[in-house]
Amino acid sequence: MKPEKPVSEAGKTSESISPSEAESNQVTSQEVALNGAQVASLLEIVRQVALGQMPRETGVNMMQVAFAISKENAEKMMGKVGKGFEPKTIEEQSASK
Numbered sequence: 001m002k003p004e005k006p007v008s009e010a011g012k013t014s015e016s017i018s019p020s021e022a023e024s025n026q027v028t029s030q031e032v033a034l035n036g037a038q039v040a041s042l043l044e045i046v047r048q049v050a051l052g053q054m055p056r057e058t059g060v061n062m063m064q065v066a067f068a069i070s071k072e073n074a075e076k077m078m079g080k081v082g083k084g085f086e087p088k089t090i091e092e093q094s095a096s097k
Helices: 019-024 036-050 056-067 071-078 090-095
Strands: none
Touching (some): 036 056
């Protein structure tokens, strides 16, 4: 049995698309995943917004500019933080266990 040829999003096999088409369809690792340091930096932005040390809008803008994240994804990552969300103190967290 002959293996199937990979098919691109446009429905063409990888053998029938030009190199420039293939290059334009490539997804960079930056678009797919962030490294550990980037994730830690994003968490720090969220933490600062949660603690009221930075306005939510500033945090979302920083995510967009510094990490090339869409506004939609930055908003998703921020969640409810800065929209009336108040983090629990360590004492409150311990008491709820």
